[in-house]
Amino acid sequence: MDAALDLLRAEGFAVRAEDAAWLSPLGFDHINMFGRYAFILPDRVARGELRPRRDPAIVDDET
Structure with missing residues (x-):
């Protein structure tokens, strides 16, 4: 997430620290809260x- 935020800032997008503070990977389905992880990279x-x-200019209707 840090790399994506850095890239957005470098491209001139306004990324506020108070907004970035709310970002978390825990809201995604691929995160397992039970401690066992399997990744196919x-x-x-x-x-x-x-x-x-x-x-960011393309709207994703699936979210």
Whole structure:
């Protein structure tokens, strides 16, 4: 999340610290709160690369 926020700031988007403080990965379905995690990583992520971020100008109707 920090990398995405840094990229947004570098591109000129206003990212307020008080908004970023509310971000958490715990709201996502892929997070298991019971302590057992299994990840199948795409090759590029396994190499340490980040996935491309979504274009904020494109509205995602699935959220």
